Structure formats: C-alpha cells, structure tokens
Amino acid sequence: xxxxxxxxxxxxxxxxxxxxxxxxxxxxxxxxxxxxxxxxxxxxxxxxxxxxxxxxxxxxxxxxxxxxxxxxxxxxxxxxxxxxxxxxxxxxxxxxxxxxxxxxxxxxxxxxxxxxxxxxxxxxxxxxxxxxxxxxxxxxxxxxxxxxxxxxxxxxxxxxxxxxxxxxxxxxxxxxxxxxxxxxxxxxxxxxxxxxxxxxxxxxxxxxxxxxxxxxxxxxxxxxxxxxxxxxxxxxxxxxxxxxxxxxxxxxxxxxxxxxxxxxxxxxxxxxxxxxxxxxxxx
Amino acid sequence: xxxxxxxxxxxxxxxxxxxxxxxxxxxxxxxxxxxxxxxxxxxxxxxxxxxxxxxxxxxxxxxxxxxxxxxxxxxxxxxxxxxxxxxxxxxxxxxxxxxxxxxxxxxxxxxxxxxxxxxxxxxxxxxxxxxxxxxxxxxxxxxxxxxxxxxxxxxxxxxxxxxxxxxxxxxxxxxxxxxxxxxxxxxxxxxxxxxxxxxxxxxxxxxxxxxxxxxxxxxxxxxxxxxxxxxxxxxxxxxxxxxxxxxxxxxxxxxxxxxx
Numbered sequence: 001x002x003x004x005x006x007x008x009x010x011x012x013x014x015x016x017x018x019x020x021x022x023x024x025x026x027x028x029x030x031x032x033x034x035x036x037x038x039x040x041x042x043x044x045x046x047x048x049x050x051x052x053x054x055x056x057x058x059x060x061x062x063x064x065x066x067x068x069x070x071x072x073x074x075x076x077x078x079x080x081x082x083x084x085x086x087x088x089x090x091x092x093x094x095x096x097x098x099x100x101x102x103x104x105x106x107x108x109x110x111x112x113x114x115x116x117x118x119x120x121x122x123x124x125x126x127x128x129x130x131x132x133x134x135x136x137x138x139x140x141x142x143x144x145x146x147x148x149x150x151x152x153x154x155x156x157x158x159x160x161x162x163x164x165x166x167x168x169x170x171x172x173x174x175x176x177x178x179x180x181x182x183x184x185x186x187x188x189x190x191x192x193x194x195x196x197x198x199x200x201x202x203x204x205x206x207x208x209x210x211x212x213x214x215x216x217x218x219x220x221x222x223x224x225x226x227x228x229x230x231x232x233x234x235x236x237x238x239x240x241x242x243x244x245x246x247x248x249x250x251x252x253x254x255x256x257x258x259x260x261x262x263x264x265x266x267x268x269x270x271x272x273x274x275x276x277x278x279x280x281x282x283x
Numbered sequence: 284x285x286x287x288x289x290x291x292x293x294x295x296x297x298x299x300x301x302x303x304x305x306x307x308x309x310x311x312x313x314x315x316x317x318x319x320x321x322x323x324x325x326x327x328x329x330x331x332x333x334x335x336x337x338x339x340x341x342x343x344x345x346x347x348x349x350x351x352x353x354x355x356x357x358x359x360x361x362x363x364x365x366x367x368x369x370x371x372x373x374x375x376x377x378x379x380x381x382x383x384x385x386x387x388x389x390x391x392x393x394x395x396x397x398x399x400x401x402x403x404x405x406x407x408x409x410x411x412x413x414x415x416x417x418x419x420x421x422x423x424x425x426x427x428x429x430x431x432x433x434x435x436x437x438x439x440x441x442x443x444x445x446x447x448x449x450x451x452x453x454x455x456x457x458x459x460x461x462x463x464x465x466x467x468x469x470x471x472x473x474x475x476x477x478x479x480x481x482x483x484x485x486x487x488x489x490x491x492x493x494x495x496x497x498x499x500x501x502x503x504x505x506x507x508x509x510x511x512x513x514x515x516x517x518x519x520x521x522x523x524x525x526x527x528x529x530x531x532x533x534x535x536x537x538x539x540x541x542x543x
Binding site (some may be wrong): 027052071072077085086090102105106123126129130131134148182184232234238242244 | 334335337347352355361368373401404406411416441442453458536537
C-alpha cells in the first residue's frame with residue numbers, strides 16, 4: 001500500500017545520494033515539484049534518467065544534483081537549448097556530467113524491459129547511427145532464431161521513479177489520463193515509485209482499461225496541486241508556454257540561474273510556497 | 284499568383300509529398316507544420332502519429348511540444364510511447380517518417396546530436412529523439428529543412444539518423460527495413476536520391492531560385508538532375524490554409540509553432 005505523505009517526507013524517505021532516479025512524463029505531467037524538492041534537500045550524485053530532460057533536469061543539473069544523465073532528446077521544446085545541460089556537458093559546470101545517450105525508441109524499450117524484470121531490451125534500431133559508437137551500452141546481438149542483427153540496451157531500473165498524475169483515491173490508487181509517455185513503465189521498473197497528484201478523491205471513477213497504478217505497486221502518493229507546472233495536467237491546467245520561454249534567459253547565465261533557484265526553490269519551504277511566490281509576482 | 288515567402292514554399296512543397304490516407308510519423312517543428320498543412324488541404328485522411336502517443340491527431344493549431352494536450356484530445360487513440368515505437372513504428376505500420384534536421388549530408392544522413400567532437404563539442408544539439416528508428420523503419424522518409432552551406436554539409440560530424448549511409452545499397456547492407464529518405468525539401472529546392480548512387484541531387488527548383496543560389500547554399504558539390512523542373516508555386520488555397528494555421532497557432536500560443 002502506498003503511504004499518503006508529503007512530498008518532502010517521500011523524498012527524504014526514498015531518495016538517497018548516489019541513487020538512480022527517473023522523473024518521467026512526456027511533455028505532459030512532468031513532475032517538477034519533485035525536482036524542486038530534490039534541490040531543497042540537496043541530493044547529490046544522482047544518475048538522472050529521462051527521455052527528454054526538459055526544464056526539470058536543467059534545474060537539477062544546474063543545481064549540482066547530477067553526476068550522470070541517461071537521455072534521448074535534450075532541448076527546451078519549442079524554444080531551443082537547455083543551457084544548464086549544455087554548460088555541464090560543454091564546460092563541466094557546476095560539475096562534470098557523464099552522459100549516456102540513446103534514441104527515444106531505445107529508452108522506451110528500456111523502460112518496458114525494466115518493468116518486465118528483464119536485464120536488457122531488444123529493438124530494431126541504431127543501425128547506421130553513430131550513437132552506438134559513442135555509447136558503449138548500445139550493443140548488437142544476433143537473433144537466435146532468424147540471425148537478424150538487433151540492438152540491445154540495458155533496462156532502465158531506477159532506485160526511485162517519480163511521476164505526476166491527475167488523481168489518487170484515499171487508498172493510493174492512481175489514475176493517469178492523456179499523454180502517458182513511459183510513466184507506467186517507469187513506475188513499474190523502479191524499486192520505489194513516488195506519485196505526486198493534482199487531487200485525492202473518494203472514487204477515481206476510472207473507466208475500464210484506464211491507466212490505473214494500483215496502490216500496492218507504489219511507495220508513496222503526495223498531494224501536490226500544480227506540481228507539473230510549467231508542463232500541463234490534462235483536465236486541470238494547460239502548458240505554461242511563457243514559462244518555457246522565460247526559462248531561456250534565466251538558465252542561459254550561471255549567476256542568473258543560481259540566483260533564481262536560491263530565491264524560488266531554496267528560498268521556499270515547499271511547492272505551495274513556491275507557487276504562491278511566483279503567482280504573487282505575476283499579478 | 285499570390286506573393287509567398289521561401290519558407291511558405293518549403294512548407295507547401297513538403298506538404299504536397301504526403302499522400303491522402305498515408306500513415307505519417309511526425310517530428311515536431313517544420314515536419315509537424317507541413318504534415319498538418321497536408322491534412323488541412325489535399326490529404327484530409329492522412330493519419331498523423333506523434334511519438335508521445337497520439338494516433339490520428341487532428342490539431343487545430345500547431346503543437347509547441349510533441350505532447351501537447353490538443354494532440355491527445357483530437358486523436359483517434361492515445362497509446363503509451365513504448366507502444367508507438369514497438370507496435371506502430373517497428374511493427375512496420377508507418378508509411379512516411381517526416382523529419383527535420385540540424386544538418387544533412389549528400390546521402391540524406393541526419394545530424395541532430397553535436398557539432399565538433401562528440402566528447403568536446405563545439406555545439407551540443409538536442410540529440411536523437413525518435414529519429415534514428417523512424418529513419419530506419421518508416422517505409423519512406425521525408426526531410427525538411429532550410430538550406431545553407433552550414434546545414435548541407437559534405438561530411439557530418441555525427442550521424443544521428445541514417446539516410447542512405449555511404450550511398451548505393453548501404454541501407455540494405457545495414458539491414459534497414461525502410462526505403463530511407465526519398466526527398467529533401469528546402470526553402471530553395473527539392474532534392475531526390477539519384478538512382479544507383481542514392482546521392483541527393485536537385486530535381487526541382489522553387490520559383491525564382493537559381494542554380495547558383497543552390498550551389499552557394501550547399502556544402503557539397505551539388506549536382507542537378509538531367510531535367511530540373513520548377514516547383515509549382517503555392518496555390519491560393521494552400522497559402523490561405525497555411526497562413527490561417529499559423530495565425531491560429533500564434534493566437535493560441537502567443538508564438539508561432541513549428542519554427543523550431
């Protein structure tokens with residue numbers, strides 16, 4: 001059974017320095033609040049896994065929480081570069097960042113095989129791509145039945161996965177709707193899964209075949225309304241495109257970035273306080 | 284004829300390559316714009332698949348991200364991303380993969396990873412996304428990008444997604460199921476692979492564009508097909524549909540979608 005606890009307690013309880021952590025959500029339901037909490041608790045040396053690092057990992061990388069990144073597309077969607085990611089890769093600031101780079105197909109397959117309890121994923125991919133030359137964790141194997149050469153990548157099996165979802169019931173069963181990305185697979189591939197939700201309700205009213213994660217498959221459920229901002233939560237709020245644009249100048253410069261996280265993240269007690277501060281200034 | 288920009292010509296020329304009823308795996312940015320223009324003009328039955336999960340998306344405005352909510356709301360179904368790549372792409376159900384690029388070479392190989400050395404990059408680009416396997420498994424691939432001698436290069440620093448590899452039958456030797464890129468559509472011209480060598484050569488120049496312009500804006504010694512046609516200028520309906528789509532997008536997002 002999932003414990004229904006605060007996000008701060010969940011991060012304290014389940015995330016240890018040096019862990020492999022996946023914060024998933026494919027442009028939708030990105031668990032930003034959890035990244036803020038990792039920064040507040042000054043988690044270190046994390047191996048971060050995520051198909052699209054997005055702003056959420058730009059934050060963690062710039063704040064010095066990451067030693068390694070496993071990813072497949074690292075841009076600011078619709079805007080341009082992730083400056084903190086680039087600075088870490090190109091200049092080693094605030095610390096060198098080891099990268100393990102894949103394609104989306106390989107990452108998605110690696111989550112599926114992780115959730116399936118398998119050590120690696122197999123796919124028809126990477127043939128002719130230089131990615132296999134720079135990433136030693138991409139291998140080629142021969143099909144034992146047909147002889148076809150296929151790509152193999154290690155499964156993603158995080159110590160902790162964090163996802164954001166629309167709602168949970170009071171037992172901790174979770175309903176996810178809309179673009180699902182690899183959230184279910186990431187949740188089931190992990191030793192511990194933390195789910196932040198928009199609301200906790202008496203009855204999920206989940207349609208048959210809906211994407212429901214049962215409470216016994218999750219470690220913790222945390223109520224964090226708005227926790228996916230600046231991405232969106234289908235049925236609750238839209239993507240804050242202006243924030244994605246505003247992020248560009250903030251993240252472009254080391255001092256501006258550090259001042260921003262000092263004020264808005266390290267300078268607030270939790271996500272509710274952060275939200276109040278940001279909203280107050282936008283009025 | 285109406286006045287049009289070179290970018291509009293590029294988008295319209297790319298949209299025309301998408302047949303009605305074809306199943307298209309759409310990259311974000313220019314491909315998404317062209318694919319939706321096709322859907323709003325000559326190809327109302329085109330099936331647009333986005334890697335985030337929507338199958339049969341029919342957005343009224345261009346998405347800013349590959350997983351915008353409207354893609355899900357207007358789709359025939361929304362499936363997990365793993366399923367998109369496993370069942371629908373790798374399963375052989377994609378007719379056309381529609382890709383953008385940071386750089387291409389003369390065999391239609393694509394770089395979206397890095398300029399300079401991989402380990403000491405001059406410029407770090409976003410990376411692969413879905414492109415390597417789209418380029419490998421889609422039955423055909425269309426590439427759309429603006430032409431310049433820095434984007435159309437003799438040799439790529441990094442091959443993220445393979446086109447025709449080293450040319451000739453290299454794709455076949457690599458065991459790739461799809462036919463590979465069949466056209467590169469730019470703001471100046473259309474290039475198609477030469478039979479046999481699979482080197483991209485100019486087969487159509489957009490109206491008003493000279494061979495010299497194309498040569499100046501290509502980093503390799505670009506060749507021209509024996510017969511080079513002139514691309515048909517955008518029709519009134521095409522331009523109207525494109526401009527309306529862009530206006531709706533700007534009104535909805537406060538920014539133009541699809542320009543990267």
